Amino acid sequence: xxxxxxxxxxxxxxxxxxxxxxxxxxxxxxxxxxxxxxxxxxxxxxxxxxxxxxxxxxxxxxxxxxxxxxxxxxxxxxxxxxxxxxxxxxxxxxxxxxxxxxxxxxxxxxxxxxxxxxxxxxxxxxxxxxxxxxxxxxxxxxxxxxxxxxxxxxxxxxxxxxxxxxxxxxxxxxxxxxxxxxxxxxxxxxxxxxxxxxxxxxxxxxxxxxxxxxxxxxxxxxxxxxxxxxxxxxxxxxxxxxxxxxxxxxxxxxxxxxxxxxxxxxxxxxxxxxxxxxxxxxxxxxxxxxxxxxxxxxxxxxxxxxxxxxxxxxxxxxxxxxxxxxxxxxxxxxxxxxxxxxx
Amino acid sequence: xxxxxxxxxxxxxxxxxxxxxxxxxxxxxxxxxxxxxxxxxxxxxxxxxxxxxxxxxxxxxxxxxxxxxxxxxxxxxxxxxxxxxxxxxxxxxxxxxxxxxxxxxxxxxxxxxxxxxxxxxxxxxxxxxxxxxxxxxxxxxxxxxxxxxxxxxxxxxxxxxxxxxxxxxxxxxxxxxxxxxxxxxxxxxxxxxxxxxxxxxxxxxxxxxxxxxxxxxxxxxxxxxxxxxxxxxxxxxxxxxxxxxxxxxxxxxxxxxxxxxxxxxxxxxxxxxxxxxxxxxxxxxxxxxxxxxxxxxxxxxxxxxxxxxxxxxxxxxxxxxxxxxxxxxxxxxxxxxxxxxxxxxxxxxxxxxxxxxxxxxxxxxxxxxxxxxxxxxxxxxxxxxxxxxxxxxxxxxxxxxxxxxxxxxxxxxxxxxxxxxxxxxxxxxxxxxxx
Numbered sequence: 116x117x118x119x120x121x122x123x124x125x126x127x128x129x130x131x132x133x134x135x136x137x138x139x140x141x142x143x144x145x146x147x148x149x150x151x152x153x154x155x156x157x158x159x160x161x162x163x164x165x166x167x168x169x170x171x172x173x174x175x176x177x178x179x180x181x182x183x184x185x186x187x188x189x190x191x192x193x194x195x196x197x198x199x200x201x202x203x204x205x206x207x208x209x210x211x212x213x214x215x216x217x218x219x220x221x222x223x224x225x226x227x228x229x230x231x232x233x234x235x236x237x238x239x240x241x242x243x244x245x246x247x248x249x250x251x252x253x254x255x256x257x258x259x260x261x262x263x264x265x266x267x268x269x270x271x272x273x274x275x276x277x278x279x280x281x282x283x284x285x286x287x288x289x290x291x292x293x294x295x296x297x298x299x300x301x302x303x304x305x306x307x308x309x310x311x312x313x314x315x316x317x318x319x320x321x322x323x324x325x326x327x328x329x330x331x332x333x334x335x336x337x338x339x340x341x342x343x344x345x346x347x348x349x350x351x352x353x354x355x356x357x358x359x360x361x362x363x364x365x366x367x368x369x370x371x372x373x374x375x376x377x378x379x380x381x382x383x384x385x386x387x388x389x390x391x392x393x394x395x396x397x398x399x400x401x402x403x404x405x406x407x408x409x410x411x412x413x414x415x416x417x418x419x420x421x422x423x424x425x426x427x428x429x430x431x432x433x434x435x436x437x438x439x440x441x442x443x444x445x446x447x448x449x450x451x452x453x454x455x456x457x458x
Numbered sequence: 459x460x461x462x463x464x465x466x467x468x469x470x471x472x473x474x475x476x477x478x479x480x481x482x483x484x485x486x487x488x489x490x491x492x493x494x495x496x497x498x499x500x501x502x503x504x505x506x507x508x509x510x511x512x513x514x515x516x517x518x519x520x521x522x523x524x525x526x527x528x529x530x531x532x533x534x535x536x537x538x539x540x541x542x543x544x545x546x547x548x549x550x551x552x553x554x555x556x557x558x559x560x561x562x563x564x565x566x567x568x569x570x571x572x573x574x575x576x577x578x579x580x581x582x583x584x585x586x587x588x589x590x591x592x593x594x595x596x597x598x599x600x601x602x603x604x605x606x607x608x609x610x611x612x613x614x615x616x617x618x619x620x621x622x623x624x625x626x627x628x629x630x631x632x633x634x635x636x637x638x639x640x641x642x643x644x645x646x647x648x649x650x651x652x653x654x655x656x657x658x659x660x661x662x663x664x665x666x667x668x669x670x671x672x673x674x675x676x677x678x679x680x681x682x683x684x685x686x687x688x689x690x691x692x693x694x695x696x697x698x699x700x701x702x703x704x705x706x707x708x709x710x711x712x713x714x715x716x717x718x719x720x721x722x723x724x725x726x727x728x729x730x731x732x733x734x735x736x737x738x739x740x741x742x743x744x745x746x747x748x749x750x751x752x753x754x755x756x757x758x759x760x761x762x763x764x765x766x767x768x769x770x771x772x773x774x775x776x777x778x779x780x781x782x783x784x785x786x787x788x789x790x791x792x793x794x795x796x797x798x799x800x801x802x803x804x805x806x807x808x809x810x811x812x813x814x815x816x817x818x819x820x821x822x823x824x825x826x827x828x829x830x831x832x833x834x835x836x837x838x839x840x841x842x843x844x845x846x847x848x849x850x851x852x853x854x855x856x857x858x859x860x861x862x863x864x865x866x867x868x869x870x871x872x873x874x875x876x877x878x879x880x881x882x883x884x885x886x887x888x889x890x891x892x893x
Contacts, residue, residue, distance in 0.1 A: 215480070215481070216478065216480050219480035219481045219484060220480055222484060222488055223480075223484055223485075223488070226485065226488055234488070234491070235491070238488065238491040238492045238495060239495050241481070241492045242492050242493070242495035242496045243495075245492070245496060245500065245504065246495075246496035246497065246500040247500065250503070250506050250507055253504075253507055254507060254508070257479060257480070257481045257482075258478040258479045258480075259479055259481075259482065259507050259508040259510075259511070260479070260508050260509075261508065262508055262509045263506065263508065263509055263512070
């Protein structure tokens with residue numbers, strides 16, 4: 116036929132559409148059958164392709180000739196308008212009596228051709244092959260590699276009733292809360308005396324909120340408040356790290372200053388550490404933790420930070436640790452060593 | 459050399475495996491589809507199949523926790539509850555991606571406060587369908603975070619208490635709502651209905667806390683109600699096509715309304731111009747008889763094709779109301795008239811409706827008629843005669859008596875009369891079914 120792709124199809128008794136699969140083979144299909152596939156329908160209507168052998172419509176990669184044959188059988192049956200629902204259902208049930216491999220290929224091909232009813236039909240069939248079967252049976256049906264370790268296999272079953280991760284999190288939070296409460300009770304008297312007036316200037320508060328104040332906030336010595344007020348009065352406030360080290364306090368409270376100094380030294384490393392644990396922000400907590408003993412503070416912070424790191428890492432590997440942790444050390448608090456590994 | 463030899467077998471095996479395992483590499487949305495056709499339990503169990511399958515289940519868009527998907531075998535209530543809560547917590551925590559549908563309907567889960575935090579979690583996503591059925595225990599009070607799920611399209615609640623916050627302004631995307639055994643304030647209910655602009659389907663069964671059903675929903679298509687109420691009125695429901703309404707109580711409404719005011723029958727149909735299917739159940743027909751019952755409605759229900767009436771044939775008012783409806787439905791195709799069983803006393807009430815009322819009223823489309831629960835009373839026979847005489851295209855009429863308390867004599871009379879009645883339709887079959 117000398118006509119170009121945009122020419123009108125000759126009014127033959129049965130118009131045909133030409134389809135080409137990725138292996139290069141071309142076949143012609145009755146028009147009404149092929150147009151049942153939305154993807155082919157769109158191609159024909161939008162680009163005019165498919166009317167001759169030279170201008171065959173290229174089918175997606177997932178459609179090979181054998182599967183195309185099956186799909187066309189499906190379309191050929193269902194595109195006839197007069198069929199009853201019962202007839203269609205009977206056909207469908209017979210149609211999907213295929214092996215797993217063919218069903219998967221069929222699902223994939225139907226999906227790429229956007230033939231939704233067929234995708235629904237085949238997914239249901241595949242679901243029936245999976246539900247209610249043991250893992251071994253399913254692996255055999257679909258040729259899945261059995262490449263999980265024994266512990267990994269046990270985890271989902273175990274965790275459906277019993278999640279050590281959640282329990283660990285709850286435990287840590289509970290302990291933190293308890294400790295904070297205890298500290299608060301002890302410090303109450305002192306705190307009351309100190310907290311009469313908050314004379315911190317606005318920019319100090321701002322930098323504190325924005326996180327710059329972390330390094331200062333962490334080493335919460337008892338008399339931190341006193342320190343700060345002194346700073347204000349002396350008017351030597353400037354931002355962040357350099358300030359901590361260079362701060363010269365008037366000699367009202369030498370002990371306080373000393374403590375502050377010691378804490379400052381450790382704070383440097385600490386703030387660096389904080390910035391690394393990207394997923395956990397500490398600012399709100401810090402405000403509250405003002406009155407804490409620094410060593411205790413550090414330990415708690417490291418625990419939570421470590422836990423956060425664990426949460427963010429791939430959990431199967433860590434799950435083993437937590438499983439053993441959960442079994443052995445139920446009432447006893449977690450103890451950590453320096454690099455965050457759980458003992 | 460040897461290393462090359464060692465390398466070959468694994469490559470060969472890999473190739474075979476890749477060729478033969480066709481399912482693991484299917485696109486994600488197909489895997490989701492496959493997994494969504496099985497219970498949640500089976501879907502989660504696929505995580506032990508292979509390393510590729512470990513996390514395939516956690517993008518399931520529909521999470522359904524019901525008696526099938528969660529198997530908890532135990533008799534101890536607390537144990538069951540703890541297990542269920544653990545399972546839901548665990549699934550929600552491990553899930554990734556959007557959750558479109560969440561259904562919680564487990565026989566053993568009462569309205570525990572854990573549901574609050576699950577709803578809070580869901581409200582942060584773009585939840586589209588939410589189904590919550592509390593099978594046992596008190597009404598569960600929905601937390602305020604429920605009302606922040608602005609992407610909801612379908613909401614289904616069973617045994618819940620709804621108290622929206624004062625700032626609640628409706629679900630802007632809600633199309634379908636199904637409330638059964640719920641408690642709600644009058645204002646809250648009206649506000650909820652009127653502030654969901656896209657609402658198309660409303661199902662309301664067994665409710666308390668409100669008794670006036672003021673339905674202001676311009677896009678409403680489907681309305682299914684059964685409960686105890688005093689008053690029902692529609693406003694601007696010009697699209698409403700399917701209505702099924704049942705009033706479960708015999709009392710509580712005043713038949714003698716103010717003189718001159720339109721009766722309930724007229725008021726009810728005033729805003730239902732497009733009604734296609736109507737089911738009048740329980741005592742609702744009695745409610746409709748309050749006030750003035752006209753011979754015909756001011757505007758006929760020209761689209762009404764299916765009508766089902768639960769009627770007490772002994773009651774003159776109800777019969778008049780039924781007649782009025784029938785006269786106003788020229789395009790009726792299918793009709794059911796079901797007698798209310800408890801009111802079928804064997805009394806032969808001779809309160810005849812005047813014969814003129816059964817004059818020409820052609821049902822040019824009426825094909826199927828079902829009459830059930832009758833006992834051979836005059837009124838019933840009048841209706842049947844009326845229908846047979848006015849239905850030129852009638853195909854089938856089934857007549858089924860109620861219980862045989864009235865005795866066989868009455869039924870024999872009934873059958874004799876049925877045979878005698880004049881029929882307008884030549885192909886009409888009258889089928890007598892045994893009670």
